Amino acid sequence: MANDLKDCAVAGGTLDPLTARIYPAPERPSRTAFQRDRERVVQSRAFRRLAGKTQVFTSRSSDHFRSRLTHTIEVAEIARAAAVTLGLNEDLVETLALVHDIGHPPFGHAGERALDQCLRRHGLIFDHNLHALRIVEHFEQRYAAHRGLNLTLGVREGIIKHSRDYSAAGHPELAQYFLDEKPPLEAQLIDLADEIAYLTADLDDGVESGLLEIRHIRENVTILGRCYQVVEERHPGVEEKYLFHEALQFMQNFLTDDLIATTLANVQAIGAASLEEIRRYPKRLAVFSAQAESERLEEKRYLYDTLYTCDSLEREHDKAEQVVTALFEFWMRDPEELPRGHFHDIETEGLARVVADYIAGMTDSFILEQYAQVKRAVRR
Known part of the structure; x- marks a missing residue:
């Protein structure tokens, strides 16, 4: 399947407009523009702070729970694997995965919700994607000539558009980011790689915390129950927790493969042969199949009902x-x-x-x- 979507990928060369930066920067022949962006993100203070920010559990009663940083690394692994298989620009995908959560405040979604409520009383909002853009353009100070990380246009577009679309009318300050067009496939992959990572990890951390039980998950989450059954048949008599861990990996692989196959099929179905055609198509093409999407929603509802809103987390x-x-x-x-x-x-x-x-x-x-x-x- 490799290189099937090569013509639809972001090129990443020096003549590609998506490699343009706000401020002039000398070329480095040994590294692509997006490889340099990846290094700038990883070396930023905001990226390092992800190690100290909540993913799900704010109390950190176990050293094994995911932080924003470990979650980010898991997203990058999934997204890069999908990009390599599809023949997309893996350097851009990995950079977007590493930077996708950089705008989150402390305490996860609870902290974001509280900040947004505070700002709304002053006629403002808090949006972690837009805040991430402010971080890389303004707050990070690592260069003598300018503020910000001076990332490429392609990475900055992906930061704000990987998970949602913004209207030109509502956000005129974002006009340079092609708001009337869909983002490249590289950016579209990130939101679903994020979903795959946390759907897997949150079940794992939920069991680790004692708030979720493996048997209850098997009975109420169709996709995990099916994966567990396959693993159990392959390894009869093995302890439940080991079967569960392998079933989680099986589920992650299934969702990743489904995302790859469905994205490829969607691009081929519309006959897209260029990035411009991906951008002009009215819907995102990187999606799950109908079955996987239905099972994703079922698991997401389960996590919301049994974990995210349980008394201790509340x-x-x-x-x-x-x-x-x-x-x-x-x-x-x-x-x-x-x-x-x-x-x-x-x-x-x-x-x-x-x-x-x-x-x-x-x-x-x-x-x-x-x-x-x-x-x-x-x-x-």
Whole structure:
């Protein structure tokens, strides 16, 4: 199957408009533009902070639970495997996978929800894709000549469009990112590689936490039950936890293979022979088959009903929202308590956005330290 979609892939050469950067940068013959972007992402402070940010469990009662960083690495493995098989630009795909969660605040979706609610009271929103773009264009400072990582246009487009489409009317500031067109297949793959990674990992971490039981999963998640049965028939008498781990890998491979096959079939069905035709098609072509999509939705509902909204995680989420909201309100009341390096952005960005940016960059442990300091200061 390799190279079947080569003509539809992002080229990545020096003449490709998607390799253009905001600021001039010398060429490096030994590395492609997207390989250099990958290195810039991996060497960024925001990427390193992913190690200290929640994936699902904020309490980190086990060292084995995924963090944002380990989840990101798993997404990159899945996405790159799909790209290689399809003959797409694997360097672009890997870079987009590594950067796709860089805009998430501490405490996972609970932290994001709390930040968004705080900003909405000031007529603003928090969107982790748009925040990721702000990080790579503005907050990271590693070069003497400019702010930001100076990533290629292709990577910046993929950061904001890999998981959703933005309207030109609603976001005129994003006009350069081809908002009236679909993203390249390389970017389209990322959202579903993300789904595959967390659908597998969250079942694993859920069992590790003791909140989910393997038998209950087998009875209520069709795709995992089917994979477990195959593994059990191949390895009779093996302990349940080992069969479960292998069934998870089987499920991940099944979903990855389905994504590859369905994407290839969709591109061939419309006769697309160029990136331009991929962009002009009204729907995304990187999708699951009808069966896999139905089973994906079933598992997602199961995780929502049994894990994400269970009492113990809800208590963690409530605590996370309390911490984010309290700190946001504190710095809105007393902006002089912000680090001095943030003062110069208040005039151009507004205080609410600056406070949200500061909070969004924190790791879970750092925001809890800040919360404890603020509580002590308020009591005095």
